[in-house]
Amino acid sequence: MLELAILGLLKEQELHGYELKKRLVETLGFASGVSFGSLYPALARLEAAGAVKAVESRVAPPVPATGSLGGELAALRARKPVTRGSRGKKVYGITERGEQLFEELLAAETQSSDDDRVFNLRLAFARYLPPDARIGMLERRRAHLVERLIQLRVRVQAARDTYARSLVEHDREAAEHDLSWIERLIAAERAGRQPEPERRSPTTGATGAVSRIARHGPTISGLRPVHHPTSPEEDD
Amino acid sequence: MLELAILGLLKEQELHGYELKKRLVETLGFASGVSFGSLYPALARLEAAGAVKAVESRVAPPVPATGSLGGELAALRARKPVTRGSRGKKVYGITERGEQLFEELLAAETQSSDDDRVFNLRLAFARYLPPDARIGMLERRRAHLVERLIQLRVRVQAARDTYARSLVEHDREAAEHDLSWIERLIAAERAGRQPEPERRSPTTGATGAVSRIARHGPTISGLRPVHHPTSPEEDD
DNA sequence: AGCCCGATATATCGAGTCGATACATCGATT
DNA sequence: AATCGATGTATCGACTCGATATATCGGGCT
Numbered sequence: 001m002l003e004l005a006i007l008g009l010l011k012e013q014e015l016h017g018y019e020l021k022k023r024l025v026e027t028l029g030f031a032s033g034v035s036f037g038s039l040y041p042a043l044a045r046l047e048a049a050g051a052v053k054a055v056e057s058r059v060a061p062p063v064p065a066t067g068s069l070g071g072e073l074a075a076l077r078a079r080k081p082v083t084r085g086s087r088g089k090k091v092y093g094i095t096e097r098g099e100q101l102f103e104e105l106l107a108a109e110t111q112s113s114d115d116d117r118v119f120n121l122r123l124a125f126a127r128y129l130p131p132d133a134r135i136g137m138l139e140r141r142r143a144h145l146v147e148r149l150i151q152l153r154v155r156v157q158a159a160r161d162t163y164a165r166s167l168v169e170h171d172r173e174a175a176e177h178d179l180s181w182i183e184r185l186i187a188a189e190r191a192g193r194q195p196e197p198e199r200r201s202p203t204t205g206a207t208g209a210v211s212r213i214a215r216h217g218p219t220i221s222g223l224r225p226v227h228h229p230t231s232p233e234e235d236d
Numbered sequence: 237m238l239e240l241a242i243l244g245l246l247k248e249q250e251l252h253g254y255e256l257k258k259r260l261v262e263t264l265g266f267a268s269g270v271s272f273g274s275l276y277p278a279l280a281r282l283e284a285a286g287a288v289k290a291v292e293s294r295v296a297p298p299v300p301a302t303g304s305l306g307g308e309l310a311a312l313r314a315r316k317p318v319t320r321g322s323r324g325k326k327v328y329g330i331t332e333r334g335e336q337l338f339e340e341l342l343a344a345e346t347q348s349s350d351d352d353r354v355f356n357l358r359l360a361f362a363r364y365l366p367p368d369a370r371i372g373m374l375e376r377r378r379a380h381l382v383e384r385l386i387q388l389r390v391r392v393q394a395a396r397d398t399y400a401r402s403l404v405e406h407d408r409e410a411a412e413h414d415l416s417w418i419e420r421l422i423a424a425e426r427a428g429r430q431p432e433p434e435r436r437s438p439t440t441g442a443t444g445a446v447s448r449i450a451r452h453g454p455t456i457s458g459l460r461p462v463h464h465p466t467s468p469e470e471d472d
Numbered sequence: 473a474g475c476c477c478g479a480t481a482t483a484t485c486g487a488g489t490c491g492a493t494a495c496a497t498c499g500a501t502t
Numbered sequence: 503a504a505t506c507g508a509t510g511t512a513t514c515g516a517c518t519c520g521a522t523a524t525a526t527c528g529g530g531c532t
Contacts, residue, residue: 018510032349035490113268126399163362170417181406254481274518
């Protein structure tokens with residue numbers, strides 16, 4: 001899951017850990033943005049597997065200005081061992097093996113606990129999938145949502161407490177919304193192409209022509225952002 | 237988080253681990269229902285802390301059939317859907333200390349990663365909170381959602397890929413839905429009482445009179461069910 | 473009768489994640 | 503020049519997950 005996200009981001013551009021973390025929050029929708037305690041070990045695993053490699057970034061060689069005076073001092077300070085502390089960002093790039101691993105992870109049909117997060121992540125990288133795989137993924141998601149909706153319906157009946165009922169009903173509504181969204185995506189995929197810029201359906205929440213199963217759609221999203229007002233800084 | 241859920245369930249009824257797990261999925265909305273690898277250690281921690289204690293529930297009392305009127309034949313034919321294998325179950329009950337701990341956990345103002353799940357959990361137990369604490373909780377949630385919506389707005393702008401954009405816009409819509417829901421809960425709480433049985437707003441998704449901030453609400457739910465068609469069995 | 477199967481039930485293990493923290497450097501403000 | 507906050511890499515302890523081990527019960531099968 002984290003591996004897939006990392007590889008997907010590195011596919012587009014070489015990045016170092018800190019920047020990677022920011023992108024996980026900003027461009028993918030990682031809630032509360034993955035901790036360093038997960039990210040760095042994950043990068044280490046990927047590196048050990050040969051999926052990514054550290055591209056010597058040689059942070060701003062010996063000072064941009066005056067190649068002489070300032071540079072010498074800077075060089076002295078900067079030669080610290082790369083093992084601990086010391087600056088010198090480790091910029092990672094994806095390898096041939098990494099591209100391969102990405103394909104595998106993207107196409108896999110997991111059914112883990114955080115299904116929602118994984119689905120959203122895959123959808124974010126859907127452009128790398130062949131059209132039929134895309135539809136397969138969406139259909140599986142749809143089936144999952146239908147299943148979930150059925151369970152939510154049961155829970156709505158069972159809820160005795162006022163708050164619990166309100167909560168479950170809200171979840172059910174969110175689920176219906178999710179399902180109709182997925183069905184719109186599937187329809188768009190089967191038809192020509194482009195899912196259309198998300199227009200409100202003409203009537204209301206009825207999903208219109210999609211299928212009456214849309215009347216019961218469970219689930220929610222899974223990926224969501226958290227604050228983090230970082231400026232899109234250039235590295236170095 | 238798990239502790240809060242366990243204590244909340246044990247407050248209502250004594251339960252053993254296996255049953256507890258089922259309830260976490262069925263009555264609280266625990267997605268993919270907490271693994272035993274989390275549940276049993278959590279119970280052990282709570283027991284060590286004196287918050288719960290095992291109530292020895294000796295093996296099933298001898299013969300359920302004879303005790304009741306004309307039940308012998310009926311019991312034989314009826315496959316006994318109740319009274320399942322009563323092995324050496326450890327039935328847990330909440331203690332005085334546990335009630336205390338429950339109050340603390342419920343009232344705490346965390347800000348962890350899985351904010352959504354924790355909020356939903358707390359809301360499910362909102363009946364145990366005094367009215368003002370309830371409103372405080374809802375207001376904090378609202379603030380959180382507003383913040384998130386702002387971030388989602390930014391992300392919608394930044395999304396270049398078709399799929400990514402569709403995903404973010406869907407998240408934004410779900411967030412708006414969430415926010416208007418919370419605002420309805422707050423309004424209901426401030427007014428007399430009872431949040432009203434979740435009626436569709438008159439127009440569409442406009443949220444109506446709540447507040448124009450509702451036009452941007454991020455997030456999703458967090459708690460959701462997974463299948464699991466278990467029968468509501470009685471214990472011993 | 474015997475025997476295996478699936479549900480019930482408790483428990484542990486390895487791997488992965490989180491939140492906190494340590495350590496270090498850079499760029500601003502003061 | 504000194505402090506402060508952002509940037510940056512890395513590790514630690516506590517916790518969770520998914521898989522697995524173990525055991526008992528109720529029934530179905532031949």
